[in-house]
Amino acid sequence: MFNLAFDNFNEILDMDGHGIYVWSVYLIGISIIFLSFLIAKKRIVDIQKKINKKNASS
Amino acid sequence: MLRLVKAESFKLSKKLKSWLGPLLIMVLVLIAFPLSIDISQFDLAKFYFSIIVVSLLMTSFVATEGMFEEDFEDGSLEQEFLIEKDFYKLVLSKIFVYVCLIGIPIAFIGALFSFANGVAIGSFASVFLLLSLSNLLLFNLFAFGNALSINKGAMLGVLSSLPLALPIIILLGTAVRSIQFGDGFVAIITLMTGIGLLMSAIMPLIISAALKTHID
Amino acid sequence: MITAFIHQFSSAKSFVNITEKLYPFFLIVGVSMLILGWTWGLLFAPQDAVQGNSYRIIFLHVPSVIFAELIYFFMAVCALMHLVWRVKLAAYLIKSAAPIGAMITFMGLLSGSIWGIPTWGTWWQWDARITSTLILFIMYLGILTLHGSFSNLEKADRLMSILVVIGVVNIPIIKKSVDWWSTLHQPASISVSGGSSIDPSMLYPLLISVIGLGFTLIALGILSSRSYIFTREKNKKWILEHV
Numbered sequence: 001m002f003n004l005a006f007d008n009f010n011e012i013l014d015m016d017g018h019g020i021y022v023w024s025v026y027l028i029g030i031s032i033i034f035l036s037f038l039i040a041k042k043r044i045v046d047i048q049k050k051i052n053k054k055n056a057s058s
Numbered sequence: 059m060l061r062l063v064k065a066e067s068f069k070l071s072k073k074l075k076s077w078l079g080p081l082l083i084m085v086l087v088l089i090a091f092p093l094s095i096d097i098s099q100f101d102l103a104k105f106y107f108s109i110i111v112v113s114l115l116m117t118s119f120v121a122t123e124g125m126f127e128e129d130f131e132d133g134s135l136e137q138e139f140l141i142e143k144d145f146y147k148l149v150l151s152k153i154f155v156y157v158c159l160i161g162i163p164i165a166f167i168g169a170l171f172s173f174a175n176g177v178a179i180g181s182f183a184s185v186f187l188l189l190s191l192s193n194l195l196l197f198n199l200f201a202f203g204n205a206l207s208i209n210k211g212a213m214l215g216v217l218s219s220l221p222l223a224l225p226i227i228i229l230l231g232t233a234v235r236s237i238q239f240g241d242g243f244v245a246i247i248t249l250m251t252g253i254g255l256l257m258s259a260i261m262p263l264i265i266s267a268a269l270k271t272h273i274d
Numbered sequence: 275m276i277t278a279f280i281h282q283f284s285s286a287k288s289f290v291n292i293t294e295k296l297y298p299f300f301l302i303v304g305v306s307m308l309i310l311g312w313t314w315g316l317l318f319a320p321q322d323a324v325q326g327n328s329y330r331i332i333f334l335h336v337p338s339v340i341f342a343e344l345i346y347f348f349m350a351v352c353a354l355m356h357l358v359w360r361v362k363l364a365a366y367l368i369k370s371a372a373p374i375g376a377m378i379t380f381m382g383l384l385s386g387s388i389w390g391i392p393t394w395g396t397w398w399q400w401d402a403r404i405t406s407t408l409i410l411f412i413m414y415l416g417i418l419t420l421h422g423s424f425s426n427l428e429k430a431d432r433l434m435s436i437l438v439v440i441g442v443v444n445i446p447i448i449k450k451s452v453d454w455w456s457t458l459h460q461p462a463s464i465s466v467s468g469g470s471s472i473d474p475s476m477l478y479p480l481l482i483s484v485i486g487l488g489f490t491l492i493a494l495g496i497l498s499s500r501s502y503i504f505t506r507e508k509n510k511k512w513i514l515e516h517v
Contacts, residue, residue, distance in 0.1 A: 005317060005319060005321060006317065012316075012317065015328075016327050018327040018392050019327070021328055021331065021388050021389065021391055022316070022327060022330045022331055024388060025331045025334055025385045026316070028385075029338070029381055032380075036373075036494055036498075037497065040494060040497040040498040041497060043501035043505075044497065044500060044504065047504040047505050048517050050508070051504065051513060051517045055514055055517070206420060206437060214419060217412075217416040217419050218417075218419075218420050218437055220412070220416075221409045221410075221412045221441070222413075224409050225409075225444065228405075264436060267357075268433060268436050271432045271436070272429070
């Protein structure tokens with residue numbers, strides 16, 4: 001069950017010609033998830049700044 | 059209830075654009091399509107019914123556009139709420155009047171064009187029945203979209219209710235296939251009647267809740 | 275009693291306090307399981323006899339599609355809570371979950387579309403499940419647009435909840451579409467009641483990926499709902515103290 005399914009690094013990248021589809025899906029997927037986290041984090045920081053500013057002024 | 063039906067029929071019949079517009083659009087789309095393709099190359103009868111279905115979707119949306127907007131703007135909705143404490147009867151009679159005055163004539167035009175173009179999916183009556191039932195379902199759904207968007211424009215209504223209408227189009231496609239293969243017509247009509255009655259009973263409740271939110 | 279219970283545990287303040295502590299747990303467990311599941315699936319799981327290596331897209335595609343539907347279901351439960359018990363937090367959660375739902379549905383559609391090239395020889399097919407997932411994606415966008423169209427946010431919350439509850443009818447249609455209509459799609463490989471038709475060497479990494487993506491999305495949901503709660507409740511005293 002835990003044997004590597006490929007013999008070398010090139011085979012991993014190529015995946016019998018399917019590598020371009022497989023790796024592009026994972027690359028896009030990871031990027032979308034990562035970006036979503038970044039956007040959410042940025043929103044929290046922005047709103048916290050706004051609230052802090054309001055706090056300070058009042 | 060009869061009072062509301064009478065009032066709604068009177069209001070709609072006075073608005074020429076609202077009832078004649080959708081009928082003319084239906085006719086124009088059904089005429090425009092054969093003109094846009096080379097009919098000597100294609101067997102029009104094969105896919106003409108799909109054009110009827112898409113036109114039905116489009117015109118039923120155009121027909122219900124602004125269904126509640128005028129009542130909302132001129133305060134009639136609020137007044138109705140003060141009298142009835144609910145919009146159920148108002149919505150039910152509005153949909154009933156719209157289906158009778160616009161939906162059924164649209165279905166008739168669709169059946170007529172399907173018959174005239176030799177679409178081989180059964181008799182005139184069966185196509186008319188199928189399209190009328192589809193209109194009943196679509197009018198209920200688009201009335202819901204209109205109640206949500208009320209005075210925020212047609213685009214919002216489409217975006218909110220069109221995804222819900224797509225399963226009906228799929229069902230209609232399935233119905234056409236089963237009629238073409240000569241089986242299941244009664245079953246499909248029964249199913250659509252059932253869904254239609256259920257929707258006509260439930261949708262006014264939901265639409266009423268949406269309208270109440272607007273006047274709160 | 276139910277109402278009292280719901281209101282006690284559904285204040286935005288207690289939600290923010292509880293989820294603040296849970297966030298690192300979900301993030302760390304989720305990302306670790308995703309790394310494990312995807313590494314196992316991409317490098318160690320055996321090649322599929324029919325589809326070759328292209329099947330490895332399953333480890334991202336299937337979890338995405340599962341959560342595309344589950345997030346909508348979660349939103350529907352929240353919408354009911356908002357409509358029946360007027361729980362404000364429920365509306366906040368719907369508004370925060372909808373973009374995540376749209377994102378994950380898009381991911382499911384995109385991965386399926388790319389998977390279609392080596393398997394079916396085409397990017398897009400008017401196949402039942404793909405079409406119904408596309409409808410789900412449009413529904414997510416519709417919900418977001420509807421909420422964004424009203425300046426009165428309480429009204430927007432209620433209308434959005436009504437739309438979400440009505441839209442939930444589409445979920446069983448999506449779930450059953452593969453069985454009901456003639457389709458190119460393979461039948462569901464895993465079933466809660468009927469076991470699975472997939473080999474354990476492929477099933478385990480798939481299950482780990484599903485759980486991993488679930489935890490990661492919960493972490494993302496916590497983050498996004500916190501930012502939305504902060505925005506909506508920015509004038510409340512507890513927010514000023516909290517931030």
